[in-house]
Amino acid sequence: MKAALSLQHVKTPIFGLFALLGIGALQAQPNFSEHIAPIVYNKCTSCHRPGEIGPMPFTSYAEVSAWAGMIDVVTQSGYMPPWPPSAQYSNLVGERILSAAEKQLIHDWVIAGAPQGDPNLEPALPIFPTGSVLGTPDLVLSMAEAYPVSGNNQDEYRVFVLPTGLTQEREIKAIEFRAGNRSVVHHALIVSEHVGAGQALDAGSPGYGFPAFGGFGIPQNQIDEFHTAWAPGAVAEFFPASTGQVLKANSDLLVQIHYAPSPVAATDSSYVNVFFADQPIQREVNNFEYAYTNLFLPANQVTTVKRFFTVPQNYSLIGILPHAHLIGTRWEMYYKTPQGDTVRVIEIPDWDFNWQGIYKPEFMQKIPAGSIFYAECTYDNTANNPYNPNNPPQNMSWGENTSDEMFYFILQLLPYQAGDENIALGNSLSTNSYRPSPDKLLKVFPNPASDRLEVQLALAEPHEVEWRIIDLSGRRLRSGNHSGVSGVQTFRVDVRGLAQGAYVLELAVDGRSLTSNFLVE
Numbered sequence: 001m002k003a004a005l006s007l008q009h010v011k012t013p014i015f016g017l018f019a020l021l022g023i024g025a026l027q028a029q030p031n032f033s034e035h036i037a038p039i040v041y042n043k044c045t046s047c048h049r050p051g052e053i054g055p056m057p058f059t060s061y062a063e064v065s066a067w068a069g070m071i072d073v074v075t076q077s078g079y080m081p082p083w084p085p086s087a088q089y090s091n092l093v094g095e096r097i098l099s100a101a102e103k104q105l106i107h108d109w110v111i112a113g114a115p116q117g118d119p120n121l122e123p124a125l126p127i128f129p130t131g132s133v134l135g136t137p138d139l140v141l142s143m144a145e146a147y148p149v150s151g152n153n154q155d156e157y158r159v160f161v162l163p164t165g166l167t168q169e170r171e172i173k174a175i176e177f178r179a180g181n182r183s184v185v186h187h188a189l190i191v192s193e194h195v196g197a198g199q200a201l202d203a204g205s206p207g208y209g210f211p212a213f214g215g216f217g218i219p220q221n222q223i224d225e226f227h228t229a230w231a232p233g234a235v236a237e238f239f240p241a242s243t244g245q246v247l248k249a250n251s252d253l254l255v256q257i258h259y260a261p262s263p264v265a266a267t268d269s270s271y272v273n274v275f276f277a278d279q280p281i282q283r284e285v286n287n288f289e290y291a292y293t294n295l296f297l298p299a300n301q302v303t304t305v306k307r308f309f310t311v312p313q314n315y316s317l318i319g320i321l322p323h324a325h326l327i328g329t330r331w332e333m334y335y336k337t338p339q340g341d342t343v344r345v346i347e348i349p350d351w352d353f354n355w356q357g358i359y360k361p362e363f364m365q366k367i368p369a370g371s372i373f374y375a376e377c378t379y380d381n382t383a384n385n386p387y388n389p390n391n392p393p394q395n396m397s398w399g400e401n402t403s404d405e406m407f408y409f410i411l412q413l414l415p416y417q418a419g420d421e422n423i424a425l426g427n428s429l430s431t432n433s434y435r436p437s438p439d440k441l442l443k444v445f446p447n448p449a450s451d452r453l454e455v456q457l458a459l460a461e462p463h464e465v466e467w468r469i470i471d472l473s474g475r476r477l478r479s480g481n482h483s484g485v486s487g488v489q490t491f492r493v494d495v496r497g498l499a500q501g502a503y504v505l506e507l508a509v510d511g512r513s514l515t516s517n518f519l520v521e
């Protein structure tokens, strides 16, 4: 009897909720203002707007509808938005993916002739950050001169040397790459060294900077530290609280920039923001580099290289950078624990040299001592591979040139501490453009609730959190504050006295809003 009763109670609110989410309108045709704009503005416009790398802007109905057919094709195939790792394999910070429902909405809209709907219902464009997404940097290192990118439709890979001017060693909590001309900068990799090797190469090469394709042109053992990788859409993050990296005295940053093919001449002045640690760091981020320099890939063969090693102590994994060149087609990494569990780290099913990045697990990932870590990469060195730099195919081995290959990865590790598993790595709350789906950041239970809601929230950095409960007509009924520390935390919201029905819990964190729907029974 009781079950039947509560079913009755929930029915009406659930319909209300669907109407609120715009799902009720699905029986009718999807339209731009209500259904497509929220998807495109949140998942495409960060790159597809003037001055960014997306070749056409998507900032209005007219601009988006002009490309409707092509948008259907590239979203169905998964080509757009670009996100190389498999979201089925593991969950990583900042995933850019469309759900099956979103793809279907786009498809139905295009089939219906891309109707606009009521322009008054179109959401505003998100506010895209200009300047740093992290705050005010302690040190800004700019390119000494603007670099001229020729309009010859060719890829170009160039290393620029940015002296830090540091007279003593400094601990840092973030290094942020800021692309100057975002319509040509396709990716950037940043390392530091303090022996002047980069400056010597620059001096010996005409023009500002020097060319280098798959590395930095200097011997691996002269590189002090790998700092970060950037690709369009990447959002800089602080290292987790009380962890960080070291910049040596007199060190130079070497910034390798890939300029995408451009039909017109352009110039680029990119820069790097450095953030010093506020307090002495307790755990230094350890870059574990794996370079399989005996790599040999016979011509006219598909070869899978599989390597493994034993993990000597308990570590927490906080970053992964897989790296291969043009004929790499697939990466996979996982580990087997001494207890016999297999834990997935990352899969890149369709390796693309043009979309490299450093990936972070959603939460620090414990790798227990004694685990066997496996990494495998497949290379297609046949004439069927359109990216093969050699025609006809040639034997390939380890090297930095386009016609060489690499089996190389970096794992960013911290010595494990109890509780690390609960520390969220996405600081994506500091930007509007990319954030993990809210259900991963925010959980609300029990649902339906009767006297209280437990609100579970994952924060990478401490933040003051404001919460409010609003009803379906948007009236604010209750509000309060929570002083958020970093990590996963739970706080309570009293819902006694609220009428039965559907409500929205809205959290404002650092000026951004997260919402979750719930029912009161």
Ligand code: HEC
Pocket (backbone or CB within 6 Å): 040, 043, 044, 045, 046, 047, 048, 053, 054, 055, 067, 070, 071, 074, 075, 080, 081, 082, 096, 098, 232, 233
């Ligand atoms: C992270 C940046 C980024 C995001 C996000 C992004 N794009 Fe793109 N898009 C690009 C770039 C760069 C290109 C040019 C092709 C390339 O380099 O792969 C492109 C090309 C395209 C093209 C032209 C394809 C062609 O073959 O001519 C379409 C259409 C497109 N994007 C649609 C979308 C849609 C729809 C979304 C959102 C669902 C989206 N893009 C999200 C960067 C992005």
